[in-house]
Amino acid sequence: YNTMSTNVSPKSNTVKGYLLPDDLSPEERQELESIRRRKQELLQDIQVRATLTLPPLPHTRGRNKQMAMGRKKFNMDPKKGIRFLIDSSLLKNTSDDIAQFLYKGEGLNKTAIGDYLGERDEFNIEVLHAFLELHEFTDLNLVQALRQFLWSFRLPGEAQKIDRMMEAFAQRYCHCNPGVFQSTDTCYVLSFAVIMLNTSLHNPNVKDKPSVQRFTAMNRGINDGGDLPEELLRNLYDSIKNEPFKIPEDDGNDLTHTFFNPDREGWLLKLGGRVKTWKRRWFILTDNCLYYFEYTTDKEPRGIIPLENLSIREVDDSKKPNCFELFIPNHKDQVIKACKTEADGRVVEGNHTFYRISAPTTEEKDEWINSIKAAISKDPFYEMLAARKKKVSSLKGL
Numbered sequence: 387y388n389t390m391s392t393n394v395s396p397k398s399n400t401v402k403g404y405l406l407p408d409d410l411s412p413e414e415r416q417e418l419e420s421i422r423r424r425k426q427e428l429l430q431d432i433q434v435r436a437t438l439t440l441p442p443l444p445h446t447r448g449r450n451k452q453m454a455m456g457r458k459k460f461n462m463d464p465k466k467g468i469r470f471l472i473d474s475s476l477l478k479n480t481s482d483d484i485a486q487f488l489y490k491g492e493g494l495n496k497t498a499i500g501d502y503l504g505e506r507d508e509f510n511i512e513v514l515h516a517f518l519e520l521h522e523f524t525d526l527n528l529v530q531a532l533r534q535f536l537w538s539f540r541l542p543g544e545a546q547k548i549d550r551m552m553e554a555f556a557q558r559y560c561h562c563n564p565g566v567f568q569s570t571d572t573c574y575v576l577s578f579a580v581i582m583l584n585t586s587l588h589n590p591n592v593k594d595k596p597s598v599q600r601f602t603a604m605n606r607g608i609n610d611g612g613d614l615p616e617e618l619l620r621n622l623y624d625s626i627k628n629e630p631f632k633i634p635e636d637d638g639n640d641l642t643h644t645f646f647n648p649d650r651e652g653w654l655l656k657l658g659g660r661v662k663t664w665k666r667r668w669f670i671l672t673d674n675c676l677y678y679f680e681y682t683t684d685k686e687p688r689g690i691i692p693l694e695n696l697s698i699r700e701v702d703d704s705k706k707p708n709c710f711e712l713f714i715p716n717h718k719d720q721v722i723k724a725c726k727t728e729a730d731g732r733v734v735e736g737n738h739t740f741y742r743i744s745a746p747t748t749e750e751k752d753e754w755i756n757s758i759k760a761a762i763s764k765d766p767f768y769e770m771l772a773a774r775k776k777k778v779s780s781l782k783g784l
Contacts, residue, residue: 536633693758
């Protein structure tokens with residue numbers, strides 16, 4: 387029927403070669419024409435659907451391939467990835483367009499998104515604010531807004547980056563919810579208090595869980611010198627206690643990104659914590675942390691030693707040459723905050739009050755000491771938070 391003409395002549399018993407009975411009434415011919423039209427419409431619909439499932443045109447395939455390459459470059463080096471996408475005309479060089487790209491996050495590493503948004507360059511800060519404008523916080527309480535915000539990327543480890551991002555969050559939240567807090571400083575301090583509360587309540591290594599009374603007392607005087615409503619603080623506490631923040635997982639690029647360009651790496655001997663035996667480990671120094679692996683091919687480290695607030699010194703050891711130690715200054719008996727992976731796969735807290743390490747040569751020992759000294763820094767995160775808290779509390783005396 388799909389080859390029939392649109393008109394059927396009443397004087398003819400054939401339609402485009404199809405023989406029709408001679409005794410068809412006008413009504414039967416009309417019904418046959420109606421069937422033919424419906425079949426023709428169905429055929430046209432099938433043809434339209436077929437065009438929708440056709441393979442992409444060559445230029446579309448090329449564009450998709452470039453976009454995939456741009457995402458991969460972004461995951462390894464966010465700035466280079468963005469530059470590649472702009473140069474390939476896949477992104478406009480505007481803060482709004484880049485923010486939309488990061489907000490959609492398709493195929494992007496959440497850690498890389500956080501690193502890019504936290505940069506101090508003026509343009510990156512514009513992108514950060516455009517990114518936050520894509521979040522709608524109106525009529526959400528602070529925990530609900532933080533849940534939405536912290537799911538769209540992973541907070542970077544650098545305190546200055548966290549400071550810029552949380553400052554921008556506080557501004558956006560206060561813009562969406564005028565009158566809830568006296569100032570963005572109040573929102574900033576309380577946001578950090580909520581994040582730290584989440585860690586204290588849900589990290590199994592924290593034994594002393596804060597009560598709602600302690601949480602309320604900790605946040606007195608932060609509302610431009612005044613107190614926040616106790617009901618508000620209790621609601622925030624209950625929300626976090628009942629459901630911890632969900633931290634987005636990355637897709638396997640995370641370790642690659644972390645260890646791609648280390649400050650230093652090599653074989654060293656490490657003295658055990660409880661059992662004082664020396665074991666050969668592959669060490670990687672990056673992002674203010676010292677990671678050690680059993681084999682260079684291991685995908686996950688056997689141990690992680692954060693370097694914040696640690697010191698390093700040369701030591702003499704009767705059993706091994708070229709030794710140095712990581713320790714907590716002025717707290718010689720305090721266990722260093724570190725973690726390790728047991729043979730059964732459990733991740734547990736380390737039990738070292740110091741880490742003693744032996745290098746193969748004197749030259750390598752000196753190089754490791756210098757590299758670690760450059761990486762060690764006192765964590766400015768708490769200092770910045772304390773300064774901000776002091777600022778809002780001082781207004782109480784005005």
